[in-house]
Amino acid sequence: MSEPILIARDIVAGYAPDLPIVHGVSADIAPGEVVTIIGPNGAGKSTFVKALVGLLPISGGRVTLGGRDITGRPAHALVADGIAFVPQTANIFASLTIHENLVVGGHTVRGDLRSRLERSYAMFPELAAKRNQRARVLSGGQRQMLAIGRALMTNPSVVVLDEPTAGLAPKVVGEVFVELRRLATSGVAVLMVEQNARAALAISDRGCVLAEGRNRAGGRAADLLADTVLAEAFLGGRKAH
Amino acid sequence: MIGIFSYLVFFACIVLILGVMTLGLNLQWGYTGLFNAGVVGFYAIGAYAHAILVTAPRPDLIGNFGLPWIVGIAGAMAASALAAWIIGLATIRLRGDYLAIATFGIATTIQLVTLNWDSLTGGAQGLPAIPRPLSTWFGSPLGFNLFYLGLLIAIVGLVYWALERILRSPWGRVLKAIREDETAAIALGKSAQSFRLQAFVLGSTLMGLAGALYVSFIGFVSPFDFLPILTFQIWAMLIVGGSGNNKGALLGALTIWGIWAASGVLIAKLVPPAYAAQGGAVQVILIGLLLVASLLFRPRGLIGEVPVVSRHADD
Amino acid sequence: MLAQSLADGILTGAIIALGAIGVSFGLQILKFANFAHSELLTWGAYLALVFVAFAGPGTPTAELSFGWQMMAAMLLAALLTGGLAWLVDLLIFRRLRRMGSHPMSLVFAAFGAALVMRHVVVLIWGHGTHFYTRELQIAIEVLPGVRMLPDQIFILGLAIVIVVALHLYLTYSRTGMAMRAMAESPSLARACGIEVENVIRWTWILSGGLAAMAGVFLGLTPQLHPEMGFSLLLALFAASILGGTGSLAGAVIGGLLVGLAENLSVFLIGSGYKTAMPFLVLLLVLFFRPQGLFGEKS
Numbered sequence: 001m002s003e004p005i006l007i008a009r010d011i012v013a014g015y016a017p018d019l020p021i022v023h024g025v026s027a028d029i030a031p032g033e034v035v036t037i038i039g040p041n042g043a044g045k046s047t048f049v050k051a052l053v054g055l056l057p058i059s060g061g062r063v064t065l066g067g068r069d070i071t072g073r074p075a076h077a078l079v080a081d082g083i084a085f086v087p088q089t090a091n092i093f094a095s096l097t098i099h100e101n102l103v104v105g106g107h108t109v110r111g112d113l114r115s116r117l118e119r120s121y122a123m124f125p126e127l128a129a130k131r132n133q134r135a136r137v138l139s140g141g142q143r144q145m146l147a148i149g150r151a152l153m154t155n156p157s158v159v160v161l162d163e164p165t166a167g168l169a170p171k172v173v174g175e176v177f178v179e180l181r182r183l184a185t186s187g188v189a190v191l192m193v194e195q196n197a198r199a200a201l202a203i204s205d206r207g208c209v210l211a212e213g214r215n216r217a218g219g220r221a222a223d224l225l226a227d228t229v230l231a232e233a234f235l236g237g238r239k240a241h
Numbered sequence: 242m243i244g245i246f247s248y249l250v251f252f253a254c255i256v257l258i259l260g261v262m263t264l265g266l267n268l269q270w271g272y273t274g275l276f277n278a279g280v281v282g283f284y285a286i287g288a289y290a291h292a293i294l295v296t297a298p299r300p301d302l303i304g305n306f307g308l309p310w311i312v313g314i315a316g317a318m319a320a321s322a323l324a325a326w327i328i329g330l331a332t333i334r335l336r337g338d339y340l341a342i343a344t345f346g347i348a349t350t351i352q353l354v355t356l357n358w359d360s361l362t363g364g365a366q367g368l369p370a371i372p373r374p375l376s377t378w379f380g381s382p383l384g385f386n387l388f389y390l391g392l393l394i395a396i397v398g399l400v401y402w403a404l405e406r407i408l409r410s411p412w413g414r415v416l417k418a419i420r421e422d423e424t425a426a427i428a429l430g431k432s433a434q435s436f437r438l439q440a441f442v443l444g445s446t447l448m449g450l451a452g453a454l455y456v457s458f459i460g461f462v463s464p465f466d467f468l469p470i471l472t473f474q475i476w477a478m479l480i481v482g483g484s485g486n487n488k489g490a491l492l493g494a495l496t497i498w499g500i501w502a503a504s505g506v507l508i509a510k511l512v513p514p515a516y517a518a519q520g521g522a523v524q525v526i527l528i529g530l531l532l533v534a535s536l537l538f539r540p541r542g543l544i545g546e547v548p549v550v551s552r553h554a555d556d
Numbered sequence: 557m558l559a560q561s562l563a564d565g566i567l568t569g570a571i572i573a574l575g576a577i578g579v580s581f582g583l584q585i586l587k588f589a590n591f592a593h594s595e596l597l598t599w600g601a602y603l604a605l606v607f608v609a610f611a612g613p614g615t616p617t618a619e620l621s622f623g624w625q626m627m628a629a630m631l632l633a634a635l636l637t638g639g640l641a642w643l644v645d646l647l648i649f650r651r652l653r654r655m656g657s658h659p660m661s662l663v664f665a666a667f668g669a670a671l672v673m674r675h676v677v678v679l680i681w682g683h684g685t686h687f688y689t690r691e692l693q694i695a696i697e698v699l700p701g702v703r704m705l706p707d708q709i710f711i712l713g714l715a716i717v718i719v720v721a722l723h724l725y726l727t728y729s730r731t732g733m734a735m736r737a738m739a740e741s742p743s744l745a746r747a748c749g750i751e752v753e754n755v756i757r758w759t760w761i762l763s764g765g766l767a768a769m770a771g772v773f774l775g776l777t778p779q780l781h782p783e784m785g786f787s788l789l790l791a792l793f794a795a796s797i798l799g800g801t802g803s804l805a806g807a808v809i810g811g812l813l814v815g816l817a818e819n820l821s822v823f824l825i826g827s828g829y830k831t832a833m834p835f836l837v838l839l840l841v842l843f844f845r846p847q848g849l850f851g852e853k854s
Contacts (some may be wrong), residue, residue: 348791518682530672
């Protein structure tokens with residue numbers, strides 16, 4: 001396996017500097033890998049990834065990207081650095097057209113976007129057909145595709161997703177995971193937070209379990225899935241459907 | 242000596258009247274988080290309603306019913322409550338600044354009505370000879386002013402006491418919960434809006450009361466008593482004094498009106514009469530800067546409420 | 557009579573629309589009701605007056621009452637007012653944003669800023685009225701029963717050009733798209749790599765520039781006074797809310813409708829209450845369609 005590109009060490013973060021929700025979480029990810037962060041509600045998963053992408057202040061710990069310290073850089077700078085983020089809800093601009101959503105996704109890219117746009121449309125033909133319609137017409141799955149396509153406009157080396165399958169129909173959940181796996185195969189590092197823990201781990205290389213704002217367990221996804229104690233505690237105890 | 246004393250009595254009366262308005266605004270903003278940008282509108286409604294109800298009949302005017310003082314006070318409060326209810330009904334469920342815009346609108350519109358509906362309001366001339374309560378009992382203006390000061394102290398004391406009581410009642414606590422906690426507000430749904438509306442109407446009623454108290458003190462009402470700057474002054478009083486605290490509201494009224502009056506005197510002494518307009522402008526700029534500075538450097542005011550941890554961190 | 561009122565309404569409406577666009581930007585992108593916006597109109601008008609005082613309004617060109625100097629004054633005023641708007645943001649609003657103040661604190665601060673700005677105008681230029689030019693004009697009959705001054709026709713034309721240019725800018729430029737993205741969701745915009753402060757700066761500069769144009773147009777028809785912007789504030793809010801906070805077209809059509817309502821109301825309620833019309837429109841909109849004509853229900 002290749003060297004990790006993104007390394008987060010002992011991150012302390014929260015909505016307000018004096019009220020941390022994440023108390024020293026570590027994680028790393030290498031190019032071509034899918035890493036899933038799981039854990040119960042309130043474990044600080046979302047807070048952790050939002051802090052990683054610069055949307056929440058980090059009050060302790062260190063983040064490096066390709067060896068460079070990026071701790072505390074603002075969100076827009078991190079996008080330019082190559083970290084793309086897909087938020088959980090409201091992750092597309094409903095009032096903008098699909099085309100405009102993609103252009104805004106490439107906001108930090110200087111120069112022509114045409115080839116990148118064409119690549120996104122080639123990846124998601126359903127979007128290409130509706131490129132000049134407002135994004136509010138899209139279905140839940142299509143919105144997720146657009147959100148991912150939008151995030152890819154900067155040619156990121158790391159894509160961070162916050163619950164990419166929340167609220168989607170089971171069939172669509174599978175499609176999104178397949179798409180993410182394919183993305184990793186192309187060499188991108190994919191880091192996501194998921195509630196659909198079993199299904200997500202099934203397509204992941206590694207997993208990372210958080211509880212109460214701390215690392216609880218971690219390792220190869222297959223090992224985590226096989227760990228009955230862990231499954232009992234964090235995977236809902238039931239088998240994958 | 243007597244001159245200074247009677248000025249102080251007059252000054253105290255004005256401060257108390259403005260204090261009633263500031264208390265009303267504090268109920269709306271400090272305790273409920275409602276932005277009323279048309280304070281002067283509700284004040285004017287109270288003032289005119291009172292004047293129209295109590296002034297002796299004149300053949301050229303519609304109103305002027307010559308009713309007793311207390312009826313005028315009640316009518317003034319009812320009229321401003323009604324106006325607040327109509328505005329609130331339209332805007333209380335919308336985003337906060339729409340209420341600000343709508344209330345700003347009513348203040349502008351009320352001023353237009355007072356200027357243009359001559360047969361009711363006397364137009365630009367205003368309504369003179371508004372009876373002052375028990376004024377025939379007093380031989381001198383100072384005597385009346387002293388009596389009125391006593392009356393105002395009693396009224397402000399009553400309003401203050403009543404506000405403190407209702408704010409500590411379950412009703413007041415719900416109000417605070419709605420302001421502090423979005424989840425509580427959403428859980429209460431429609432009834433949260435009705436609580437807000439009640440607070441808005443009650444606060445505006447106090448502004449109407451202040452208007453009535455003002456005209457029955459001065460004995461005269463004209464559209465030029467209700468310029469938009471007054472809304473701003475009341476806001477400055479609340480912000481500088483400390484919103485969410487009734488003592489702060491009253492202290493703010495005293496502080497700001499003191500600064501306003503003192504700067505007026507000073508400018509009148511220093512600035513030649515030919516530049517009176519500029520002098521007035523300086524006075525307003527001073528208050529404007531004071532409010533902005535207060536927001537930037539002392540957001541809680543002189544004595545604000547006990548700080549609460551903000552829940553709006555994700556903005 | 558009616559046709560003339562329609563024409564007057566459209567002219568007023570065009571000026572209101574230019575101001576209302578800035579108010580809409582405020583509500584959507586900056587997320588607060590900017591009570592100081594009207595003062596940008598006033599400042600724009602007076603800044604142009606400064607230039608005119610030095611260079612003169614110019615020799616009347618064609619049928620107009622002014623020459624190229626006046627047009628240069630407009631452009632300069634637009635730039636300076638854009639800068640002024642940005643300066644006010646730097647001094648007050650940006651600090652409040654950084655402090656994490658309650659959104660309503662921005663509205664207060666705008667109130668305060670408006671008061672200061674308006675009275676600085678009184679301080680510098682006095683209470684009285686000013687004119688750009690004393691040149692007299694003869695109205696032209698543009699349609700049967702409709703007479704307009706050449707200056708008014710010029711204003712209408714230029715307003716249309718400005719709105720079309722702005723539309724193109726918002727639709728096709730990257731900054732324009734970023735502004736619309738910010739209007740919908742500032743946090744997602746940040747996640748897309750949009751520098752929020754950058755967009756806010758451009759929003760102020762554009763709003764200020766448009767306000768200055770509206771202010772100069774107001775001053776041309778026919779005079780300047782310190783309350784010229786303030787007296788239009790309610791109309792600006794009414795127009796922007798009536799149009800709905802979704803689009804540029806909303807603010808423009810809202811402006812035209814408010815302008816028409818003001819001018820046509822004279823037939824119904826007399827000229828004394830003309831300026832109360834925006835309030836009536838505003839209340840009706842808030843009662844029946846708070847999202848505005850073109851806004852979507854949230």
